[in-house]
Amino acid sequence: MKQRMEASTTSRRPGGRSARVRAAVIAATLEELAAHGYSGLSLDSVATRAEVHRTSIYRRWRTKEMLVLDAMLEQAAETVAVPDTGSLRGDLLELAQRSAAIQTSPAGEAVVRAVAGEAPGNPELAAANARFWAERLELDRTIVERARGRGEIGPRADPGPAIEALLGPLYFRLLVTGEPLDPGFIEGIVDLVLAGCLWSGRSR
Amino acid sequence: MKQRMEASTTSRRPGGRSARVRAAVIAATLEELAAHGYSGLSLDSVATRAEVHRTSIYRRWRTKEMLVLDAMLEQAAETVAVPDTGSLRGDLLELAQRSAAIQTSPAGEAVVRAVAGEAPGNPELAAANARFWAERLELDRTIVERARGRGEIGPRADPGPAIEALLGPLYFRLLVTGEPLDPGFIEGIVDLVLAGCLWSGRSR
Numbered sequence: 001m002k003q004r005m006e007a008s009t010t011s012r013r014p015g016g017r018s019a020r021v022r023a024a025v026i027a028a029t030l031e032e033l034a035a036h037g038y039s040g041l042s043l044d045s046v047a048t049r050a051e052v053h054r055t056s057i058y059r060r061w062r063t064k065e066m067l068v069l070d071a072m073l074e075q076a077a078e079t080v081a082v083p084d085t086g087s088l089r090g091d092l093l094e095l096a097q098r099s100a101a102i103q104t105s106p107a108g109e110a111v112v113r114a115v116a117g118e119a120p121g122n123p124e125l126a127a128a129n130a131r132f133w134a135e136r137l138e139l140d141r142t143i144v145e146r147a148r149g150r151g152e153i154g155p156r157a158d159p160g161p162a163i164e165a166l167l168g169p170l171y172f173r174l175l176v177t178g179e180p181l182d183p184g185f186i187e188g189i190v191d192l193v194l195a196g197c198l199w200s201g202r203s204r
Numbered sequence: 205m206k207q208r209m210e211a212s213t214t215s216r217r218p219g220g221r222s223a224r225v226r227a228a229v230i231a232a233t234l235e236e237l238a239a240h241g242y243s244g245l246s247l248d249s250v251a252t253r254a255e256v257h258r259t260s261i262y263r264r265w266r267t268k269e270m271l272v273l274d275a276m277l278e279q280a281a282e283t284v285a286v287p288d289t290g291s292l293r294g295d296l297l298e299l300a301q302r303s304a305a306i307q308t309s310p311a312g313e314a315v316v317r318a319v320a321g322e323a324p325g326n327p328e329l330a331a332a333n334a335r336f337w338a339e340r341l342e343l344d345r346t347i348v349e350r351a352r353g354r355g356e357i358g359p360r361a362d363p364g365p366a367i368e369a370l371l372g373p374l375y376f377r378l379l380v381t382g383e384p385l386d387p388g389f390i391e392g393i394v395d396l397v398l399a400g401c402l403w404s405g406r407s408r
Contacts, residue, residue, distance in 0.1 A: 116379040117321035126382055133381040161373075161392035165400075168372030169365075171380050175320040177337040178330055188365035196369075196400035 024050040025057055029071040034106035038114035043067065065125040072111045073132050075102065082139050088147035088197065092190045095140060096166055100181040103174050116175055137163060144197060157201030166193045228254040229261055233275040238310035242318030247271065273332040276315045279306065286343050292351035292401065296394045299344060300370055304385040307378050320379055341367055348401060361405030370397045 028050035032041045043064055047054040061067040083094035102108040119126040137160075144159035169189045173179045232254035236245045247268055251258040265271040287298035306312040323330040341364075348363035373393050377383045 112380065113321055113324070117317055119382060120317070130382050133383070137381070158392060158396070161389075161396040164373040164376060164389075165369040165393055165396050168374070168376035169368040170372070171376045172368060172372035175379050176316065176375050177341070178323060178334050179337075185365075185368075188362060189369055192362070192365040192369050192400040192404060193396070194400075195403035196396040196398075199399035199403035200396060 021050075021052050021056055022060075024052060025060075025067070026071045026074050029067055030075060030107040033068065033071070033110045037110045038068065038118075041068070063124065065122060066128060068111060068114065069125065069128040069132060071107075075108070082142055084146070088143065088152050089190065089194050091143040091147070092166055092193055093187070095143060096170060096186050096190055099167055100170050100186060103170060104181060109174070112171070112174065140167075147197070148201065153197045154201030157197040162193050162197050165196065166190065225254075225256050225260055226264075228256060229264075229271070230275045230278050233271055234279060234311040237272065237275070237314040241314050242272065242322070245272070267328065269326060269329040270332060272315060272318070273329065273336060275311075277336050279312070286346055288350070292347070292356050293394065293398050295347040295351070296370055296397055297391070299347060300374065300390050300394055303371055304374050304390060307374060308385060313378070316375070316378065344371070351401070352405065357401045358405030361401040366397050366401050369400065370394065 025046060028046045029041070032046050032049060036045070041064065043057050043061070044054055046067065047057050050057075057067065061070060083091040083098070085091050085094060103112055115125065115129050119129055140163045141159035144153070144157060144162050147153050148155055148157060166189060170181055170186070173181055173185070179185070229250060232250045233245070236250050236253060240249070245268065247261050247265070248258055250271065251261050254261075261271065265274060287295040287302070289295050289298060307316055319329065319333050323333055344367045345363035348357070348361060348366050351357050352359055352361060370393060374385055374390070377385055377389070383389070
C-alpha cells in the first residue's frame with residue numbers, strides 16, 4: 001500500500017511547466033474520451049487537443065491504456081474524495097452519489113466500459129486498473145472505520161463488504177441490467193448497507 | 205410480468221423434434237461463446253456445431269443477439285433457479301454462489317462482457333437483456349419475501365436493494381475491479397446483506 005501511495009504521489013507532483021503539460025493532457029484525454037469513446041481516442045488526438053508535442057505524451061505515458069488509466073485515477077481522486085459529513089449515512093450517500101455521477105458522465109462511462117471489455121486481453125491495463133481500485137477501496141473503507149471510531153456502529157462491522165455492497169449495485173445497473181441510477185435506488189442501497197453495518201457491528 | 209412469464213414459458217415448450225433442435229442450438233451457442241467469444245460467434249458457426257440447418261436458426265432467432273440472449277436466459281433458468289433452503293442466509297449464499305459460478309464460466313463471462321460492451325450501441329440487445337433481468341430479479345426477490353413470510357425477518361425489509369446489494373458486488377469484481385470471487389468475499393457480502401435485512405426489517 002505504501003508503495004502505491006508513493007507512486008501516485010510522485011505522478012502528481014505540482015508546479016512548473018511539467019505540471020501544466022500534465023494537467024492539459026489529462027483534461028484533453030477526458031474530453032477525447034467523452035467525444036469519441038475509448039476506441040476513438042489516440043495519443044495523437046490527445047496531443048492535438050492539449051496543444052502539446054506528441055513526444056511529451058509518448059515519453060510520459062507510453063501507451064493509450066496508461067494515459068486513460070492515469071486520467072481516470074486523476075478524475076476519481078479529484079471528484080471522489082472520501083466524504084466526511086459526520087455521519088455514516090451521510091458519507092455513504094455522498095460516496096454513492098459521486099460515484100454514480102462519474103459513472104454516468106460520458107468520459108467516466110467510456111473508461112468503465114473500456115476496462116470491462118478490454119482488461120481480460122490487456123494485462124497492462126488490467127494491472128493499472130487493479131492498482132487504482134486497491135487504493136480507491138482502501139480510501140473508501142475509512143468511511144466505515146471512522147463510524148466505528150465515533151461509536152456510531154459497533155466494532156464488528158466489516159468495512160470491506162460494506163463498501164463493495166454500496167458501489168457494486170451502481171456498476172451492476174450501469175453495466176449489467178441497464179436500469180437507471182436514480183436517487184430512490186441509491187438511497188435504498190445506502191439504507192440497506194447502513195442497516196447491515198448497524199446490525200453486524202453490534203456487540204453480542 | 206404476466207406477459208413476460210408467458211413468453212418465456214412458450215419459448216421453452218418441451219418435447220418433440222422442435223425441442224431437440226432448440227436444445228442442440230442453445231448448447232452449441234454456449235459452446236461457441238466459450239470457444240470464440242461473442243464477437244467470434246455467428247449463426248452459421250452455431251448451425252454447423254449443432255448439426256442443424258441454418259434456416260432453422262434464422263427462422264427461430266432472427267439475430268445473433270436474440271440467440272445469445274436466449275441461450276443466456278436458458279442457462280440462467282437452469283442453473284440459477286431460485287434457491288429454497290429454508291433459511292434466508294442459506295438462500296442468499298446459494299444464489300450468490302450459483303451466480304458467481306455462471307459469471308466465471310467461459311460462456312457466462314463472454315455474455316456478460318458482451319452485454320456490458322455492446323448494449324449501449326445495440327437497442328435490440330439492450331431490450332432483450334433488460335427483459336431478462338427484470339424477470340430474473342423479480343424471481344430472486346422471492347427469497348427475501350419468503351423470509352418475511354416465515355417471520356425470519358421483519359415486514360419492513362425491502363427485497364429490491366437486498367438482491368442488488370448481493371449480486372452487484374459479484375459483477376463489480378468481475379467487470380470493474382478484477383478481484384477474485386472467492387468464498388470468503390461471497391460470505392462477507394451474504395452476511396452484510398443478511399444483517400441489513402435483519403436490521404431494516406424489524407418493527408419499530
